[in-house]
Amino acid sequence: MTSALDYLIELLAFTGLDHSILVVLAIHIPALAIFLVMVVNATIAVYVERKVAAFMQDRLGPMEVGLFGFKGGRRFWGGIGQTIADAIKLLTKEDIVPDNADKKLMLLAPFIIFIGAFLTFIAVPFSENLVVSDFNVGIFYIIAMSSVGVIGIILAGWSSNNKWSLYGAMRAAAQIVSYEIPIGLTLLLVVIVAGSLNLGDIVQWQADNRWFIIHSPFTFVAFFIYFISVVAETNRTPFDIPEAESELVAGWMTEYSGFKWAIFFLSEYANMLIVSIVASVVFLGGWLSPLAILNIGIPESWMILDGPILGFFWVMLKALFLVFVMMWFRWTFPRLRVDQLMYLCWKVFIPFCLANLFFVSIWELISGTIFR
Amino acid sequence: MSEYINNIIYGVKSFITGMNLTLKHFRNKKDLVATLQYPNEKWPLPERNIGFDPSEYNVIRSRLHVDIDDCIGCLQCERACPVDCIKIDTIKPPKGSDFDCGKTSHDTQKKMIVPRFTIDMSECMYCDLCVHPCPEECIYMVGGPNEPKHEIDYEFSQYERHGLVFEFATATDQDIIDIGAEDYLKERKAKEEKRIKGENLKGVVHQEDSVSSALSDPITPVAAAPVAAAPVAAAPVAAVPIDFNIKSIDFIEDKTVRGTAKKAFMGAKRAKLEGAAMIDFIIAELDKASKLDDDIKNTLEGFKGGKN
Numbered sequence: 001m002t003s004a005l006d007y008l009i010e011l012l013a014f015t016g017l018d019h020s021i022l023v024v025l026a027i028h029i030p031a032l033a034i035f036l037v038m039v040v041n042a043t044i045a046v047y048v049e050r051k052v053a054a055f056m057q058d059r060l061g062p063m064e065v066g067l068f069g070f071k072g073g074r075r076f077w078g079g080i081g082q083t084i085a086d087a088i089k090l091l092t093k094e095d096i097v098p099d100n101a102d103k104k105l106m107l108l109a110p111f112i113i114f115i116g117a118f119l120t121f122i123a124v125p126f127s128e129n130l131v132v133s134d135f136n137v138g139i140f141y142i143i144a145m146s147s148v149g150v151i152g153i154i155l156a157g158w159s160s161n162n163k164w165s166l167y168g169a170m171r172a173a174a175q176i177v178s179y180e181i182p183i184g185l186t187l188l189l190v191v192i193v194a195g196s197l198n199l200g201d202i203v204q205w206q207a208d209n210r211w212f213i214i215h216s217p218f219t220f221v222a223f224f225i226y227f228i229s230v231v232a233e234t235n236r237t238p239f240d241i242p243e244a245e246s247e248l249v250a251g252w253m254t255e256y257s258g259f260k261w262a263i264f265f266l267s268e269y270a271n272m273l274i275v276s277i278v279a280s281v282v283f284l285g286g287w288l289s290p291l292a293i294l295n296i297g298i299p300e301s302w303m304i305l306d307g308p309i310l311g312f313f314w315v316m317l318k319a320l321f322l323v324f325v326m327m328w329f330r331w332t333f334p335r336l337r338v339d340q341l342m343y344l345c346w347k348v349f350i351p352f353c354l355a356n357l358f359f360v361s362i363w364e365l366i367s368g369t370i371f372r
Numbered sequence: 373m374s375e376y377i378n379n380i381i382y383g384v385k386s387f388i389t390g391m392n393l394t395l396k397h398f399r400n401k402k403d404l405v406a407t408l409q410y411p412n413e414k415w416p417l418p419e420r421n422i423g424f425d426p427s428e429y430n431v432i433r434s435r436l437h438v439d440i441d442d443c444i445g446c447l448q449c450e451r452a453c454p455v456d457c458i459k460i461d462t463i464k465p466p467k468g469s470d471f472d473c474g475k476t477s478h479d480t481q482k483k484m485i486v487p488r489f490t491i492d493m494s495e496c497m498y499c500d501l502c503v504h505p506c507p508e509e510c511i512y513m514v515g516g517p518n519e520p521k522h523e524i525d526y527e528f529s530q531y532e533r534h535g536l537v538f539e540f541a542t543a544t545d546q547d548i549i550d551i552g553a554e555d556y557l558k559e560r561k562a563k564e565e566k567r568i569k570g571e572n573l574k575g576v577v578h579q580e581d582s583v584s585s586a587l588s589d590p591i592t593p594v595a596a597a598p599v600a601a602a603p604v605a606a607a608p609v610a611a612v613p614i615d616f617n618i619k620s621i622d623f624i625e626d627k628t629v630r631g632t633a634k635k636a637f638m639g640a641k642r643a644k645l646e647g648a649a650m651i652d653f654i655i656a657e658l659d660k661a662s663k664l665d666d667d668i669k670n671t672l673e674g675f676k677g678g679k680n
Binding site for chain 2: 052055056057058059060063076328329331332333347348
């Protein structure tokens with residue numbers, strides 16, 4: 001697997017500049033691309049989320065705002081310009097900083113959260129060879145970087161000097177730190193089976209054998225534990241106790257407005273996309289087409305569905321379906337209490353993960369001796 | 373332990389039930405969405421069942437409508453209106469003119485044309501008093517017994533308040549010229565121009581602008597009159613370069629007074645006043661807002677001398 005950065009450096013080699021300068025030059029292109037992905041993702045995801053919410057509650061959602069007079073579907077999918085109008089509104093809002101807030105930290109917090117999401121994208125593969133930098137410890141890097149955001153959350157809660165913010169930040173910290181463990185353990189299970197931390201190798205293993213979700217009963221359970229845990233880690237309903245609007249106004253975001261709040265929003269939706277892509281790459285075969293990998297008498301000619309461009313399509317299809325499932329969760333389940341949240345993590349997920357880890361080792365041992 | 377397992381099984385079951393329920397709503401949105409896109413879609417009016425024939429139901433107060441072809445311009449409705457929301461202009465053809473004003477549906481010969489017939493529905497109080505004096509029965513509330521003449525209309529919300537003034541007159545400019553009343557047209561045009569002028573003025577004349585314009589050109593009588601009183605006369609004092617800037621005002625303790633003083637400072641700066649003239653202006657402004665006391669006045673005067 002080659003990375004996009006290597007490719008760009010090769011491409012820029014004709015300039016005859018030093019390699020270290022080329023790296024600095026080349027890094028800007030993927031950085032811009034990542035930022036665009038984040039913005040476009042947030043814009044579309046907010047619109048879809050509002051629509052999904054509306055339909056699940058027998059409403060219509062935004063219907064009036066259009067782009068240059070084009071409102072979209074007349075019956076259901078109208079109002080396609082709504083998020084763009086909202087974004088403009090957000091960016092033109094007053095940037096309010098409370099008198100007693102710690103102003104430097106309050107300015108710093110959104111950028112730490114943003115950087116956490118931004119850096120995670122470096123190792124997230126959008127397709128075969130379409131990754132900014134191909135780490136051999138890719139999955140470990142993703143777990144590590146996605147936890148950076150919690151520092152920003154605690155900073156935001158503390159520096160706002162507001163009791164709701166502080167409560168929200170404390171809850172967020174407790175929740176994210178707890179749910180890191182099941183996420184780590186489920187991904188460890190995959191790493192044990194595939195024998196590599198590199199996401200490319202993990203997908204290659206799935207191409208040689210089968211998708212992890214249908215590999216064994218334990219990986220099947222692991223997928224659901226992973227997915228529910230990442231829903232909790234991204235602070236989404238039903239695990240949204242850090243920003244529970246009926247209890248804490250907006251949790252750690254209470255005192256933020258305008259541009260800083262927009263950055264929080266951007267990061268939140270970027271995190272949703274990241275965890276969905278990771279889930280689809282690790283458990284659902286990544287850029288492999290569903291037709292070829294299930295090995296159910298598909299003609300050989302259908303293997304062309306696995307090309308690099310279609311690979312991007314498959315990854316995004318799987319990831320966006322998972323994003324949709326997250327939205328679906330949000331409008332189905334009521335919020336968990338703090339104790340229920342901890343119960344679910346410490347008394348259900350972690351024991352199951354440990355048992356999974358134990359049994360999958362035995363399963364691999366047995367199946368390895370029997371079937372090979 | 374069994375409770376623990378049961379909890380998990382119950383949790384998974386209720387998880388599936390809940391997800392199914394919302395998915396059902398998501399997929400059947402065609403049948404289930406209850407929102408009505410109001411201005412574009414409307415519920416059909418329910419069949420009225422009020423115990424007797426709707427045509428006898430004479431109390432319906434929906435909206436005034438005028439069949440302008442039947443109007444003879446007798447002004448009886450305008451006089452009857454207790455809130456003066458009906459405005460009618462009429463023009464009589466001059467003697468000897470052969471202009472034909474037409475006939476009403478009751479075969480009455482009309483003797484004048486009606487170039488203006490406006491009803492301001494934002495003022496109308498639905499008293500029905502204008503309906504009864506009309507000799508031609510051409511002004512009426514729509515719906516109810518008048519359903520055959522005009523269907524009921526109770527939704528007349530408008531984007532602007534001006535939109536609630538309904539114009540019923542159909543006499544064109546050509547008609548008015550034919551009848552020989554160019555004066556009326558000229559008058560109407562002048563009125564319209566005045567109105568537009570007034571609208572343009574609205575929101576443009578700020579306090580500070582008028583201050584600066586008054587100061588830069590004290591001869592202009594209109595702008596100078598309300599704002600500038602004493603200080604303008606004293607203004608053309610030779611500007612002495614002294615150490616006085618907006619920070620100098622900070623000695624004033626009271627926030628509101630300080631705010632007024634700073635506002636006056638900016639106003640004076642915009643009017644290109646400097647030094648003593650500026651301080652005079654600030655003092656006058658404070659005095660006008662009755663926020664001046666001796667301490668502030670003395671300190672401000674003190675700046676004139678150059679000491680800080």
